[in-house]
Every structure is written in C-alpha cells, then in structure tokens.
Amino acid sequence: QVQLVESGGGLVQAGGSLRLSCAASGRIGTVNAMGWYRQAPGKQRELVATVRSGGSTMYADSVKGRFTISRDNAKNTVYLQMNSLKPEDTAVYYCKATITFRGNYWGQGTQVTVSS
Secondary structure, rough: OEEEEEEOEEEOOOOEEEEEEEEEEEEEEEEEEEEEEEOOOOOOOOOEEEEOOOEEEEEEEHEEEEEEEEEEEEOOOEEEOOOOOOHEEEEEEEEHHHHHOOEEEEEEEEEEEEEO
C-alpha cells in the first residue's frame, strides 16, 4: 500500500503565505508525477500544480506567479509554496502521486482557509 500524508494547511489572511507538504510512504516503487489539487465547497476538484520526476512543472492559470511546486525525489515528498494568497484560494488541498504501473494515489486532504 501507498500512503500520502499532507501537512501545512491552516488559516491565513489574504496576502499571506503557506507551505504544504506531502510525503509518500509504503510500497512506493517509481513515483512519476506528484501534484496538488483543490476542491472548494460546491465546486469540482481542480488541478493546482504538478511536477514530474524530471522536474517539469505545470500550473493552473489562477495560481501562476503565486504558487511554486517542488519535489524531493529522495524523500518522495512534494511541496507547494503558496504566496499572495487570496480568499478564492480557500479549499481542501489534496496531494496526488502517480506511480508507474500502479496508478494514482491520493492524500486525505488539508484545509486552507484565506480570510479577507
């Protein structure tokens, strides 16, 4: 089994920063892509950012220039540095890992709340 454990969520004022972490453990094998998704109340889950094992990244337009995704392959950990947070960033943030030949795994989610 593979476990993804997220941390770093919380309450922050608009304009503030938070850093999310997600560590993968268990029978990991080869982790291809890791990423962050979010789901706000009443909305569908959406992509925030992804990073592949080679380091290439992709961001949602809404977070470009404010969020930075990074990865420590040795620790099977992915980070999301979130700066200049806005109230519309409020959501539950989920970590996802894509493992070669095994599929996708999700974390339990961490709440991020941005107050105006």
